[in-house]
Amino acid sequence: MAAVQTSGERALNRLAIVAVLVITMIFLAPIYWIVATSFKPRNLATTIPPTVVFTPEISPFVKLMTKRSQLREQPTPEEYAAAPWWERMVFDGGEKVVRDGKDQVQWSAYPSRFLNSLIIAVTSTVLAVGMGTFTAYGFSRFKVKGEGDLLFFILSTRMLPPVVVAIPMFLMYRIVGLTDTHIGLIILYTAFNLSFSVWLMKGFIDEIPKEYEEAALVDGYTRMQAFFKIVLPEAATGIAATAVFCFITAWNEYAFALMMTNRRAQTAPPFIPSQVGSGLPDWTVIAAGTFLFLLPVAFFTFLLRNHLLRGMSFGAIRK
Amino acid sequence: MTQIELRGVQKWFGAVQVIKDLNLTIADNEFIVLLGQSGCGKTTTLRAVAGLETIDEGDILIDGKPVQHLKASDRDIAMVFQSFSLYPHMSVYENIAFPLRATRISKAQVDAAVREIARVLRITDLLAKKPSALSGGDMQRVAIGRALVRRPKAMLMDEPIGALDAKLREEMRAEIKRLHVKQGSTTIYVTHDQIEAMSLADRIVIMHEGVLQQVGTPEEVYRQPANLFVAQFVGSPVMNVADTTVSEQAGQVSVAVGGAEKGFAFPGELLARLNGHAGGGLKLGIRPEGVLVAREATDGFLPVEAQIIEPLGSFDIVDLKVGGEVLRARTKSGFVARAGEKVFARVDPAQAHFFDTASGKSLGVAL
Structure with missing residues (x-):
């Protein structure tokens, strides 16, 4: 291969690189969307226009893995303080983790x-x-x-x-x-x-x-x-x-x-x-x-x- | 001690018969070369001996035992392929050790055998490499090493150096000969290169369209070709073959080529030796070194025109126009100065061959 490139070829090369970048972005956009949403607080997931800058949290993953029910009344401060960190996230979302008779946390069906x-x-x-x-x-x-x-x-x-x-x-x-x-x-x-x-x-x-x-x-x-x-x-x-x-x-x-x-x-x-x-x-x-x-x-x-x-x-x- | 015998072997591929009634006996330690053009059945014959092709009729015997129903793995024969077929995912060491691992011998014995064969083939420093890192010649050595390592009953080689370049080919030819002399094993070697065949073989087997044409030492097939095919296939440059008529005038026998008026003088006993074939349907075969050229008119020489001169270094090949035919002569280099020159030529009766045009068979005339 000749090492010499004409200016036309160089321009074409650059155009090709730009095109590849654009196509890559288009293909990666949905994946970005999914990944970003999975780390968003619930109230930022469906905003219009979409929220791009946010503090990521893992509460969606906690909720994904556990069985939950709606809170009828707010947990008492003692209950809240006694709960482990991940359970507090569920409380913050207005839900509570379902426990069985032996007080064991119930997994969701996802796993x-x-x-x-x-x-x-x-x-x-x-x-x-x-x-x-x-x-x-x-x-x-x-x-x-x-x-x-x-x-x-x-x-x-x-x-x-x-x-x-x-x-x-x-x-x-x-x-x-x-x-x-x-x-x-x-x-x-x-x-x-x-x-x-x-x-x-x-x-x-x-x-x-x-x-x-x-x-x-x-x-x-x-x-x-x-x-x-x-x-x-x-x-x-x-x-x-x-x-x-x-x-x-x-x-x-x-x-x-x-x-x-x-x-x-x-x-x-x-x-x-x-x-x-x-x-x-x-x-x-x-x-x-x-x-x-x-x-x-x-x-x-x-x-x-x-x-x-x-x-x-x-x-x-x-x- | 391995003797291989083929008895009445026949092989069809669909409607095409690729081996026709082949009979051949190969002695212990003999180096046999199967020579022929591509598609003549030589490789199929080799693969049949190896057990990679079945035969439709006949027997293949190794040491007197029929093996045509045995699997390749049970015949104790080694083969070197044209493409070398070194296993790409294994090192050279593993490639050579591979046939030994099929047997039940110990690791120490495998190691000793691999190192010994590597020493003989001078590839010890390559043992750790992968085949892809080797040159063509080294791949060839490894392939031969893999074949020799378990001391098989017989060694089969299918154009083993055909894929190498000319210089390497010459080197490897000498190496194969050296190994054969040193290791000594019954060998069948397939090639389409007659120079390879001549230089390696104890005996050459020439095949054409599935039919065995001639078996003989290199000397025999060169000096006494059985038919036109052998005559023209063996030897380089190729033997001249021309329609010829033999006549007798005033006790002088003359052999005219290509309808020329005057013929070359031959000894009187030719007519008797031709045994009635003189009338027609006769071809003269003469190798270029049997066409003698003189610059001046000499007794027995006919005037001819030099058409083309091919300088080949140590000698020239000169095309001489004789009647309607061209005879190629081998001369000292520069003997005929330029094309178009008038020179004089004669056919050496001692080197002349006569063939029946219809059957192509040699009439066995030796003067």
Whole structure:
């Protein structure tokens, strides 16, 4: 590459940088909004014009995690002084923390919904990526009769909008007793992600020269050993990228979760908006729930960022 | 002690037959080179011996035992691939140790074996590196090391130096030869490069369109090619091949090329040796060094025109127009000064080959 740039090219470069900055800001604005709201006092959450400068507080998170009820009368100064710091925040908001008969603080439903989301998303991701990798390896390395048709069939399961099959699925699930179960959602998300996983992994495995396995075969390894010792490490990038996509899909899924679950196995996405309806919505609590909900995906993506960058550009570079 | 035998091996890819009734016996410690153009079936043959391809008919025997139904991992054969196929996620040490880890030998033994082979191949200082940090020649050494480390029954090499540049190729050729002499193992080596084949092989197996054309020492395939294909495939520059007619006038046998009026003088016994083929459908094959050139009219030499001169340093290749054909002659460098010059040429009968045009087979004439 020539190091010399003409003034025109320089101007274009700057324009491109400005454009990228603007686009980034537009994309980050909603995230800023959620994060900011989750740290606002309740009375500043819905002001017009929006409040930008405020003293951040964590009361929304306290409220998010605890079961509360409206205060009928103000707490006595003794009660107020005896309460721990976080309970005072609830008092300040005109509410009190609900305690059971043994005076134990009652948790809100959010932590269990969050845990449901984690269990279901992680399990279905592991299953979808695992089965997808094996299937893709089969399609990539062996002559399969009707390979094209089979692959198209696998992809076609993704072609209907999920909402279309939601009601039939619900009826079937009710008959077999899978509604509001973890296993039910895990099966659903695994099936939904499998087609994606097979196609993506096939692309990655096609890129791994089959000579690597052949070398392992003549070196005295069985095909299964060659798969685990050679193909899997080589496909790590693809597995990481596929896992991130599957995880995000399962983590964010709303329609099925809303229809199939209501208590025991309910995930966070249908739970968070359900809080809007109970009384006057406290937007700060909803924002806090949303903000916490964003963290696992962000963390997972950050963890695999190096693999992802290579994964995104796969096929673009010839080996 | 490993002997490999192929008996009536046939292989189809769909409707295409890539190996046609191949019979071949490879002796213990022999270095065999399968030579041919791409698509001639040589790599498929090698992969069939390795167990990476199944065969449709015939037997592959190693030390007398049929192995065609055994998996690659059970044949105790090592292979070096054209792309080297070093495992990118493993260090050089791990790459070489990999075949040993498939067996049940101790860590100490693995370590000793890896270090020994690294010493022989002079790659000890590379053991900690990843394959991506190696040069082409070093990758090749590591690939050979990985193949040799468990002392396999036989060594298969699929164009192992084809991906290297010319200079390195020459170096590695010498190194492979050195290793073979030192380590001694039955080796099948696939290449399309006849120079590689000539310099490495104990015997060369020439294949064309799935059919074995000739098996012989480098000397044999060069001096006595079995057919036109072998004649033109082996040797550089390529052997001249021209339609020819043999006639006898006043007891003088002459061999005319390219419809020229006058022919080159040949000894009288040629007619007897041709055994009735003199009439037509005959091709003369003569290597450039068998075309003798003189600057002045000499007895037995015919006047010809030099069309093109290719100076190749130690010698020149001169294209001579003889009748409607061009014969390429090898001369001392600068012997023919410029193109267009009139010179005189003769074909050395001792180096001439005659082939049947229809079958392409050599008539085995040796004068």
